[in-house]
Structures are given as C-alpha cells and as structure tokens.
Amino acid sequence: MTRYVAGRIAQALVVLWAAYTLTFAILYLLPSDPMQLQLAAAGVQEDSLTPDQVAAMKAEFGLDQSIWTQYWHHLGGALHGDFGISLTQRVPVTEMIGERIGPTLVLSASAAIVALVAGSALAYLATFVRWSLLRILFSRLPAVGASFPQFFVALFLIQFFSFQLGWFPATGSEGASSLVMPVITISVLASSVLAQVLIKSFDETLRQPYITTARAKGLSRSAVHLRHAFRNAALPAMTILGVIVGVTVTSSIVVETVFTREGVGRLAQEAVLSQDVPVVLAVVTIAASVFVLVNLIVDLIYPLLDPRISHTRGKVRAPAPAPALEGGTL
Amino acid sequence: MTTTEVAERIEVDAPVPEQEAGGRSANLTANLIQLVRKPGFLLAALYVVFVLVSAFWPRLFTSRDPYGTDPKSAMLSPSIDHLFGTDVYGRDLWSRVLYGSPLTIKATLIALGIALVAGLTLGVVSGFFAGVTDAILMRVVDVLLAIPGLLLALAIVTALGYGTIPVAVAVGVGIVPGFARTTRAEVLRVRTLPYVEAARAGGASWGRVLVRHILPNSWGPVAVLAVLDAGVAIIAIASLSFLGFGAAPPAAEWGTLIADGRNYLVTSWWLSLMPGLFVALLVLSLNHISKTLQELSR
Numbered sequence: 188m189t190r191y192v193a194g195r196i197a198q199a200l201v202v203l204w205a206a207y208t209l210t211f212a213i214l215y216l217l218p219s220d221p222m223q224l225q226l227a228a229a230g231v232q233e234d235s236l237t238p239d240q241v242a243a244m245k246a247e248f249g250l251d252q253s254i255w256t257q258y259w260h261h262l263g264g265a266l267h268g269d270f271g272i273s274l275t276q277r278v279p280v281t282e283m284i285g286e287r288i289g290p291t292l293v294l295s296a297s298a299a300i301v302a303l304v305a306g307s308a309l310a311y312l313a314t315f316v317r318w319s320l321l322r323i324l325f326s327r328l329p330a331v332g333a334s335f336p337q338f339f340v341a342l343f344l345i346q347f348f349s350f351q352l353g354w355f356p357a358t359g360s361e362g363a364s365s366l367v368m369p370v371i372t373i374s375v376l377a378s379s380v381l382a383q384v385l386i387k388s389f390d391e392t393l394r395q396p397y398i399t400t401a402r403a404k405g406l407s408r409s410a411v412h413l414r415h416a417f418r419n420a421a422l423p424a425m426t427i428l429g430v431i432v433g434v435t436v437t438s439s440i441v442v443e444t445v446f447t448r449e450g451v452g453r454l455a456q457e458a459v460l461s462q463d464v465p466v467v468l469a470v471v472t473i474a475a476s477v478f479v480l481v482n483l484i485v486d487l488i489y490p491l492l493d494p495r496i497s498h499t500r501g502k503v504r505a506p507a508p509a510p511a512l513e514g515g516t517l
Numbered sequence: 518m519t520t521t522e523v524a525e526r527i528e529v530d531a532p533v534p535e536q537e538a539g540g541r542s543a544n545l546t547a548n549l550i551q552l553v554r555k556p557g558f559l560l561a562a563l564y565v566v567f568v569l570v571s572a573f574w575p576r577l578f579t580s581r582d583p584y585g586t587d588p589k590s591a592m593l594s595p596s597i598d599h600l601f602g603t604d605v606y607g608r609d610l611w612s613r614v615l616y617g618s619p620l621t622i623k624a625t626l627i628a629l630g631i632a633l634v635a636g637l638t639l640g641v642v643s644g645f646f647a648g649v650t651d652a653i654l655m656r657v658v659d660v661l662l663a664i665p666g667l668l669l670a671l672a673i674v675t676a677l678g679y680g681t682i683p684v685a686v687a688v689g690v691g692i693v694p695g696f697a698r699t700t701r702a703e704v705l706r707v708r709t710l711p712y713v714e715a716a717r718a719g720g721a722s723w724g725r726v727l728v729r730h731i732l733p734n735s736w737g738p739v740a741v742l743a744v745l746d747a748g749v750a751i752i753a754i755a756s757l758s759f760l761g762f763g764a765a766p767p768a769a770e771w772g773t774l775i776a777d778g779r780n781y782l783v784t785s786w787w788l789s790l791m792p793g794l795f796v797a798l799l800v801l802s803l804n805h806i807s808k809t810l811q812e813l814s815r
Contacts, residue, residue: 203663330808335793464675
C-alpha cells in the first residue's frame with residue numbers, strides 16, 4: 188500500500204514536471220520571441236529602440252540568457268513558488284496571482300459543489316422516473332447543457348436575470364449576489380458532464396444481480412435506487428472528479444471575462460492578450476497542479492471506498508476509467 | 518514457389534474481401550434506413566447540412582451584403598426582413614453569421630484534421646507496437662491530459678499569435694489526447710481478434726494486416742468521437758475568438774460576432790443571443806448525431 192501511494196505521488200510529480208516543461212517549451216521555444224511579442228503588444232517598434240535599450244530590457248527579464256539557463260532558472264523559481272516578473276506589469280507574477288486567486292477559488296469551489304449536487308440529482312431522476320417522457324427529457328438534458336457555449340449561457344443569464352428582472356448584478360465580484368450567475372454558468376456545463384457519466388453508470392449498475400436480489404427481498408424501488416444503486420453507480424463516476432474540477436477551473440477564464448470579475452481566469456485572458464508569457468506559464472502550471480492533485484487524491488482514496496480494488500497484493504488494479512469522456516469538453 | 522508466394526496465393530484465393538465488402542454495404546444501407554427513421558437524427562443531420570451548405574453558398578439563404586452598412590435600419594430587432602435583426606451599423610446579422618461560417622468551419626476542420634492525424638498516428642503506433650513504445654506514448658498523452666485543454670490552447674495562442682489558424686491549431690492539439698486514447702483502445706481490441714491471427718497465419722505482413730484488417734475495423738468509435746469533437750472544437754474556437762484571439766475585424770467568426778454584441782446586450786439582446794443560438798444548435802446537432810451513431814454501433 189505504502190509503495191503504491193509513494194509510486195502514485197511520484198508519478199503525479201513527474202507528470203506535473205513534464206506538463207510544466209511542455210508549456211515552457213511551447214511558450215519559449217516556438218518561433219515567437221517573448222521580447223518582440225511584448226513590444227508589439229505595447230505598440231513599440233523594436234527598431235525605434237537603441238540596441239542598448241533592447242539589451243537592457245532583455246537583461247531585466249533574463250531573456251538574454253540561453254534557453255537552458257532560463258529553463259532551469261524558471262523551474263527552480265516555480266518550485267519555490269516564484270514565477271518570475273510579469274512582462275507588462277513589472278511586478279512578481281506570484282503577487283499578481285495571489286491577489287486574484289481568492290475570488291476564483293470561491294467561484295470554482297461553489298460551482299463544483301453545485302455541479303456535484305445538480306448532476307447527481309439529474310442522473311438520479313433520469314434513471315428513477317418511470318414516465319418515459321420525463322425519463323427521455325432528463326436523460327437528454329445533459330447533452331443539451333454541454334452543447335451551449337458558456338459565454339452564450341452567461342450572456343443569456345445576464346440578459347434575463349439582470350436586465351429583465353434585475354435580480355442579480357450583471358458584472359463585478361462584490362458580494363454573494365454577484366456569484367450566483369457565474370456559478371450557474373459553470374455548473375450547467377460541469378453538471379452536464381457529470382450527469383452523462385453518472386447516468387451511464389446507473390444504467391450499468393441497475394442491471395446487476397444484487398439489484399434484483401434487493402428488490403426480490405422486498406425493498407422499495409426508491410430504497411434500492413438510493414442505497415444500492417446510487418452508491419455503487421457513484422463510485423466509477425468519482426474518477427471524473429478531476430475532469431469536473433478541470434472544467435470549473437478552465438471555465439473561470441470565459442466566465443470571469445463575461446461577468447468582468449476579478450480573478451485568475453481574467454488575468455489569464457488579459458495575459459494572453461498582452462502576451463505576458465510568465466503569467467500565462469504560471470496560470471497554466473497552477474491549473475495543471477490543481478488538476479493533477481485532484482486526480483491523485485481520487486486515485487488514493489478510491490481503494491478506500493471500493494474494497495474490491497486492493498493495492499496490497501500483486502499488481503495494482505487501477506480504477507475503471509470513466510466511460511465516454513475522452514471527448515465532450517475541452 | 519517460395520513461401521511468400523504461397524502466402525500471397527492463399528490470400529488471393531481467400532474470398533473474404535469481396536464478401537466483406539458486400540456485407541458492409543448491405544449493413545450500411547440497413548443502418549441508413551434505421552437512421553432516417555429517427556426524427557431527432559434527421560433534424561440534426563439536416564441542420565448540419567444546412568449550416569455547411571449556407572457556409573459555402575450563403576447567397577442561397579440571404580440576399581443581403583454582410584458588410585453593407587445602412588444607418589437607417591440600425592439596431593432592428595429580428596423580423597422576417599432581418600431574421601437575426603441588424604447591428605449598430607445596420608448590417609444584417611443573419612448574413613453576417615452565414616458569411617462568418619466558413620471561417621469557423623475552416624478552423625474546425627483544421628483542428629479536427631490535426632487531432633485525427635496526430636491522434637490516429639499516436640493511437641495506432643501505441644496500440645500496434647505495444648510494450649515500451651506504448652508506455653512512452655501513453656505517458657506523453659497523460660501529460661497532455663494534465664493540462665486542461667483550454668489552458669493548453671491559451672499557451673499555444675500566446676506563442677503563435679492571434680487569428681483563425683493559430684486558434685485552430687491550439688484547439689486541435691487539445692483534442693489529440695482523446696483521439697490517441699480511443700484509437701489505441703480500439704487497435705488493442707482488434708489486434709487480438711481471431712481474424713487478425715488468421716490473416717497473420719495466412720502470411721500477411723503486419724503492415725498489410727494493419728491497413729487491411731485493423732484500421733477498417735477500429736475506425737468506428739474514432740469516427741463517432743470525431744463527430745462529437747467537431748462540436749467540442751466549435752465551442753472552443755468560438756470561445757477563443759470570443760475572448761478576442763480570433764480573426765481580426767471586419768472578418769466575423771461566430772465567437773467574434775457574439776462578443777461584439779455583448780456591448781449592446783441591454784438594448785439589443787439579439788446581437789449576441791441569436792448567433793449564440795445558431796452555434797449552440799449546431800453543437801447540439803453534432804452531439805446528437807454522435808450519440809445516435811454510438812447507440813447504433815452497439
């Protein structure tokens with residue numbers, strides 16, 4: 188068991204390091220020169236600066252060193268939580284992110300919780316209801332929810348609930364009421380993703396012999412559904428918890444931009460617009476860390492929840508991968 | 518007669534390919550009949566065809582110039598005359614959406630092309646050679662999967678710059694891992710089937726087995742995924758151009774149109790919501806088609 192845990196943690200670290208390196212390579216090795224990008228974004232022609240000025244600027248951001256020196260420098264910094272200096276704001280990236288991460292965490296966490304509840308409820312209803320019309324409606328709903336672009340959902344909510352009804356503020360990040368519509372926007376997609384997997388898992392579970400046994404013993408349909416089916420169906424769906432968190436984290440980019448909220452998502456959008464390479468690298472790294480960490484936790488607690496999977500004897504049996512989630516979201 | 522010649526003779530003598538082809542086309546007709554009977558599928562397919570046709574021949578569906586301004590008819594709400602209303606310059610939004618289609622469709626096709634080529638190659642090589650190659654390639658896929666797709670796309674857009682092509686490339690790379698995994702799983706499944714063994718025993722080379730037997734029999738789930746991912750790509754491309762990384766104005770991708778309309782949301786909801794609905798219906802149709810095909814193949 189200890190060996191499994193240690194191995195799994197090591198694997199997560201390696202994946203994270205590789206993800207960092209890949210992002211670094213994309214940002215620093217592709218034909219674009221960060222300095223030129225930044226100058227172009229600021230509207231400055233490189234020709235208008237004297238070579239000395241260019242050299243001085245490059246030295247300021249460490250861009251005059253070889254790519255390897257820069258890589259080791261950045262990697263070492265990132266390990267200590269230092270992501271360098273923003274090319275546009277000229278303040279430490281870590282500071283910028285630290286100021287903005289609070290609202291994003293609140294938003295993502297609330298959206299993830301709402302999505303878990305809503306997605307589970309939807310899957311429960313879609314498999315429990317007997318009236319075929321409702322059943323079809325419920326089971327088709329997730330596909331509809333996953334089809335609407337998030338900015339469309341957001342704009343629709345703004346138009347309806349802010350401008351027509353005046354219930355919630357259309358923009359800003361002040362107070363709990365400003366959180367309602369962003370959370371709904373994110374959880375529409377996240378709960379759809381979850382419900383699709385859960386419904387499949389339910390269908391699978393309800394065909395198992397122990398369900399028939401429970402019914403034959405005289406348990407009511409609802410008792411069987413809740414106590415026997417739900418708990419067993421929810422297990423495999425747990426493996427997509429990482430995906431759900433991933434969805435809520437990436438959604439913050441579009442959602443914070445639409446609702447003009449302060450947060451890391453909008454910071455990312457602004458950083459790409461101003462081609463602020465260190466900021467982009469930092470945001471991608473943090474998002475990947477969250478994603479890898481959630482997946483690691485799920486993998487580690489899965490055997491505790493499902494005693495059929497044991498890591499103590501012989502070969503490790505990984506949890507069954509979530510079905511049909513190779514596509515569906517980006 | 519050398520052994521290879523014998524093997525070839527056996528292969529040629531075997532009547533399998535022809536029968537297989539006949540069986541397949543008969544199967545296809547049966548499937549088609551089954552599909553046409555599903556009203557939801559038919560509607561979805563018709564809508565997708567409509568969007569494609571209107572992208573290539575927008576004149577069939579609109580007579581208005583997408584760039585022609587007319588201050589007198591600015592900000593009109595949707596009507597028979599202007600299906601999607603008009604924008605602040607009096608441009609007809611419906612024709613702007615239709616004329617914007619080729620850009621988004623082109624980007625989607627590029628993204629899917631990248632995903633298919635890279636994903637299929639990774640998946641086939643991984644599933645076919647197995648062992649160390651498989652282990653290494655799948656770790657690479659794991660790494661790609663560890664970076665949430667949209668963020669990977671953002672990094673690529675930062676490096677490549679803005680425009681339709683960079684956005685398409687960024688989205689395409691984001692879809693690659695899914696394709697690679699699905700293809701690999703299928704190839705792994707098919708390569709152990711008896712007919713592959715039979716073909717090998719008959720003397721066919723691995724290359725021939727791969728092209729003639731494994732690929733044709735494993736592309737089904739990949740095709741279903743491709744349809745689904747077309748929808749994913751459309752959303753991602755629209756999102757990226759909505760965020761401001763798409764083609765420069767006055768060219769109007771769907772996402773850019775929706776983003777532009779955002780500023781007038783208070784008074785003119787149609788500027789954002791009508792193009793948004795147009796996109797959402799397309800993605801929904803693609804999802805439905807993919808789902809129906811998946812159910813059918815079971």
